[in-house]
Amino acid sequence: MTAEPLLRVDGVRAVYGDTVALHDISLDIADNEFFALLGPSGCGKTTLLRSIAGFETPASGRITVDGIDLLPLPAHRRPVNMMFQSYALFPHLSVEKNIAYGLEAEGVGRAEIRTRVGEVMEVVRLGHLSRRRPSQLSGGQRQRVALARAIVKRPKLLLLDEPLSALDRQVRASMQLELKRLQHEVGLTFVVVTHDQEEAMSMADRIAVLNEGRLEQLATPQELYAEPVSRFVAAFIGTANLLDGDATADGVAVPGMGLVPASHPLAAGSPATAVVRPEDVTVGTEVSGGLRGTVVDTYFLGGASTISVEVPGLPAPLLASVHGATRLARGADVGVTFGRATAVPRDPSQPPSFGTTVPTTAITVTDAADVRDADGTAGAPEASASNRSQDVSA
Amino acid sequence: MTTTTPQATPAVRAQRVRRGLAAAPFLAPGMLFLIVFMAIPVGLLAFYTFFKRGRFGGLVFEFTLDNWAKLAEPLYVGVILQSIGLALVVTLLALLLGYPMAYAIAGLSPKWRTVALVAVVLPFWTNFLIRTYAWILLLNNAGFVNQWLQALGLTDEPISMLYTPQAIVVGLLYMYLPLMVLPLYASLQQLDPSLREAATNLGASPWRAFRTVTLPLSLPGALTGCIFVFVPAMSNFVIPELIGGGKTVMVGNLVRDQFYEARDWPFGATLALVLTMLLVVVIVIQAAVSRRITEGPRRG
Structure with missing residues (x-):
């Protein structure tokens, strides 16, 4: 500039x-x-x-x-x-x-x-x-x-x-x-x-x-994607899982789900939304230590697949994406963990919702194979991250 | 558009025949109407022109070309030319008055647009003879206009306005102005406003944008309006009679006089046919020019 x-x-x-x-x-x-x-x-x-x-x-x-x-x-x-x-x-x-x-x-x-x-x-x-x-x-x-x-x-x-x-x-x-x-x-x-x-x-x-x-x-497009400053931007740019709750010192406390760790400058106790991109969500039969849910649908998109997972207590399914095809089938019982998440302020006058502003709330799910290699933890999403999010971290 | 299909295959030809047959039921009522009320009367007119007149109207079935020869007489040539001249003046004035009107109406908000259009059409709801008589009241020596002119001290004596060619022009203009405004309005109103914005954005001043974009694109509407005014103005005979006092003869008057007064049906038919042919030529030219404007010159 x-x-x-x-x-x-x-x-x-x-x-x-x-x-x-x-x-x-x-x-x-x-x-x-x-x-x-x-x-x-x-x-x-x-x-x-x-x-x-x-x-x-x-x-x-x-x-x-x-x-x-x-x-x-x-x-x-x-x-x-x-x-x-x-x-x-x-x-x-x-x-x-x-x-x-x-x-x-x-x-x-x-x-x-x-x-x-x-x-x-x-x-x-x-x-x-x-x-x-x-x-x-x-x-x-x-x-x-x-x-x-x-x-x-x-x-x-x-x-x-x-x-x-x-x-x-x-x-x-x-x-x-x-x-x-x-x-x-x-x-x-x-x-x-x-x-x-x-x-x-x-x-x-x-x-x-x-x-x-x-x-x-x-x-820049990369910043908008990785560091949205508002719930609107998070929802409008790309796809995101939006988890409404209240800010705590080290994340967002989401009702029915517990703490989603995220770095943010928000005051503790203020209304906040955790933003988790689909590629930062890890889903697999052998993933443990996070949420449990059931696969409700998978969409094969060529280079990647989107997996929709219903988690008890959450109003809408979580979306995750993986490279290539997924071996997970509908009805599979899976574990879900989050990698990187950001938090944005939430308008408290609006009722807590879940990814409703995004047409397709897609979460990138790591394929079971990737998950196994990556011990099913935070490392996995990095490995499966798209080019765009690699640019982000650069 | 490429319309050249040099060699149609039999299949294509058969398909065309089938389509023609399928269209027939839809076209028939309209065609029938045109044949009964247009083709046959015009054919009869043409037929009449080649025979001698009967003494009290009607025909004597004796072939002659006299009716056509009579057209060349200076009297009739003069009347035809005068009619064309008056109709042209009326058309031109209608265009000059009607364009700004149509332009202004197209620029109004939808609500006021409707009000303005109703106002334009309103006179048509009154009988046309009554409206013409109203003009006589306005224009005669003791009429409204003269009263005002004198009351305001602009003139000492009444100006004779009625029974002049100018009065005919005013009467015809009044009668047919809406027919100019409506097609012009239609073509201006359907112009995409972003075209003018584009012209402006490309550096054209408002006047230049009007001259190079709005005006040419409204020409087909203007031409339609001109035809709508010229055709009836040219053949009108009531206004020359009532407002013109019968002193200025137009073709329409002549035709009527031949049938009703002179009882010369063949010559009346000849004049009517000439008038019709003139107007057809004008309409054909208008159609060709409009097509050229909208579709552009033919590509080689």
């Missing part, structure tokens, strides 16, 4: 009628960064993006790019380009004309427009489609046109509103790589808005997690 940020959002507050869409958001984005604004729909991420682009006017706060205050500038004078969620390609113009539009508006000379449009079409591999109309393109091709149209202006900052949401799964994966490649190649600063945490995690250098108009946490 350089000393002077490229984009500085300072105390931005946005209000629609009675609802506050953004609560005094402040964040800095460095030059050449791939930055993601992540959150569920209605969290304010799009409002923030549109405020930067000039389509919304914040009630208060400052937004500067390279030290220039953006808010007094009308949208068409801001040194910021945006790729719209719907792509917003001009249906009456050819691909070439769509891409040239911004340069023509800028008053760039005809010859220069031609070379720059040509170059950019090569970068996004659209050269052969220059005379087509948007209606004659596939979704992926349209996305490239939208991207080309924005980057041909060589903006300091490129805003992307849900850039991949309109694409099907296959195309999305390849465009994800392509966006990263482009960002390196053209050396732009990207700010991506997305509700898809996987998308944000795989692409972004840093992620700001927004919830109900507040900035929950701003960190």
